Amino acid sequence: MTDEFSRLIDGEDEVSKQLLSSSDVDVPSDGARRAARVAIGLGVAAAPVSAAAAGSMALGTKLAIVAALGTSVAVGVVLTKSPEPAPPPAIEVPAVEPEPEPAEVLTIELPETIEAPPAVEPAKRPAPVAKKRPQGLEAEVQSIDSARAAHAAGRHDRALRLLSTYGRRFPSGMLREEADALRVGVLRDAGRTAEAKDAARAFVARYPESSHAAGFGTLLE
Amino acid sequence: MIKSAPWDHSQGEVRRSVAPTGGACKATSARLKDMFDQHYDLVWRSLRRFGVRTHDVDDAAQEVFIVAARRLEDIEDGKERAFLFSTAYRVAADARRARARRPAGSEDALDDITDPHPAADVLSDRRRARELLDQVLDGMSDEQRAVFVLFELEGMTMAAIAEDLDLPSGTVASRLRRAREHYQRQVDRLRAALVRTEAV
Numbered sequence: 001m002t003d004e005f006s007r008l009i010d011g012e013d014e015v016s017k018q019l020l021s022s023s024d025v026d027v028p029s030d031g032a033r034r035a036a037r038v039a040i041g042l043g044v045a046a047a048p049v050s051a052a053a054a055g056s057m058a059l060g061t062k063l064a065i066v067a068a069l070g071t072s073v074a075v076g077v078v079l080t081k082s083p084e085p086a087p088p089p090a091i092e093v094p095a096v097e098p099e100p101e102p103a104e105v106l107t108i109e110l111p112e113t114i115e116a117p118p119a120v121e122p123a124k125r126p127a128p129v130a131k132k133r134p135q136g137l138e139a140e141v142q143s144i145d146s147a148r149a150a151h152a153a154g155r156h157d158r159a160l161r162l163l164s165t166y167g168r169r170f171p172s173g174m175l176r177e178e179a180d181a182l183r184v185g186v187l188r189d190a191g192r193t194a195e196a197k198d199a200a201r202a203f204v205a206r207y208p209e210s211s212h213a214a215g216f217g218t219l220l221e
Numbered sequence: 222m223i224k225s226a227p228w229d230h231s232q233g234e235v236r237r238s239v240a241p242t243g244g245a246c247k248a249t250s251a252r253l254k255d256m257f258d259q260h261y262d263l264v265w266r267s268l269r270r271f272g273v274r275t276h277d278v279d280d281a282a283q284e285v286f287i288v289a290a291r292r293l294e295d296i297e298d299g300k301e302r303a304f305l306f307s308t309a310y311r312v313a314a315d316a317r318r319a320r321a322r323r324p325a326g327s328e329d330a331l332d333d334i335t336d337p338h339p340a341a342d343v344l345s346d347r348r349r350a351r352e353l354l355d356q357v358l359d360g361m362s363d364e365q366r367a368v369f370v371l372f373e374l375e376g377m378t379m380a381a382i383a384e385d386l387d388l389p390s391g392t393v394a395s396r397l398r399r400a401r402e403h404y405q406r407q408v409d410r411l412r413a414a415l416v417r418t419e420a421v
Contacts (some may be wrong), residue, residue: 013408013412015408015411015412016408018350019350019353019354019357019408020354020373020374021347021350022347022348022350022351022353022354023270023351023354023374025347025348025351026265026266026269026270027262027265027266028261028262028265028266028278028279028282029279032265032278032279032282033261033262035279035283036257036261036279036282036283036286037257039283039286039287040253040257040283040286040287040289040290041250041253041290042250042253042254042257157266157374157375157376160375160376161373161374161376163376164372164373164376164378190262191258191259191262192259192262192263193258193259194259194260194302
């Protein structure tokens, strides 16, 4: 994976983050689950509340993307401009995010073909400041904390995605054990029991002395 | 609710009851229940991300499990998820082809109308971003899309994808690489559009 692509998937790229995070809404309804059970002759069971559906779905973002982007064409983009800058990301995701300030919405039609952006006068548009990417253990901690926050918010898909990214960025990372343990917990809480059991067994095989295994409970039975 | 999916060309046969009968079927029923409980959400998500539109996903997921129920004896132990994935992949491909044959604009306006999340502003942003993701993914081939979705959105390893889709690991890697190239081009294109818009 190229470093550029890594940045896209890591969530440091706002556009990519918006796109990938939007898939977190892909959750079946309890009604659909019950109907499918009936359709295959399993009868009706008490449907569990979907953790993902119950989790915080607040986007907390200042950028809204609206585009009919065909195979090669973007038709429109809507930007939501807020009067205040976005707050820094918190390690612990609150259960309820504060309502954003009223936003001014600008709707701008784009031509059918997107071309390279026009040259911008430096006086009007300052050069973007390169965001320094954390390195080493700091970056590892940040990655794990992001995954943990997503897990705590019930955003299991995002947590798994961040853990996968962590594994690719830090194949010999110092926090690999924590990442692997967290993955077991995310899979379990996402209801992916079979995968959680496989991951738990693999974890114990890899880290036989780890204290994390005590938290896996029935997954190891 | 069981209703006809647009791509279902064998409703009468497929939609019949698939409940196992008789004492010998208890184990079969338990196995089907395990498959359903463990994989229904995964199948539903995968169908959605493989390109089935929101208002068709419930039926498509039913379709996958109806096929699984009818062919349970053919499914090798330990290969349940792989069977469900391959079935979901075919159902999604059928849905995409059926959609391509229908007049443009005949359905997409109905997408996501049942989204349960109440915050209107957030919903609007997220829904629009999700629509955009659909369009980015629609630009991939079915094969690339499946690998990209399972790896990047579902968090599966390439080895697990190779096993579940019954593909050589090299094929998974090459499809993922091409899918990422497409994704990166689309994100670059979108970013350029945003820069242009900000500069106006």
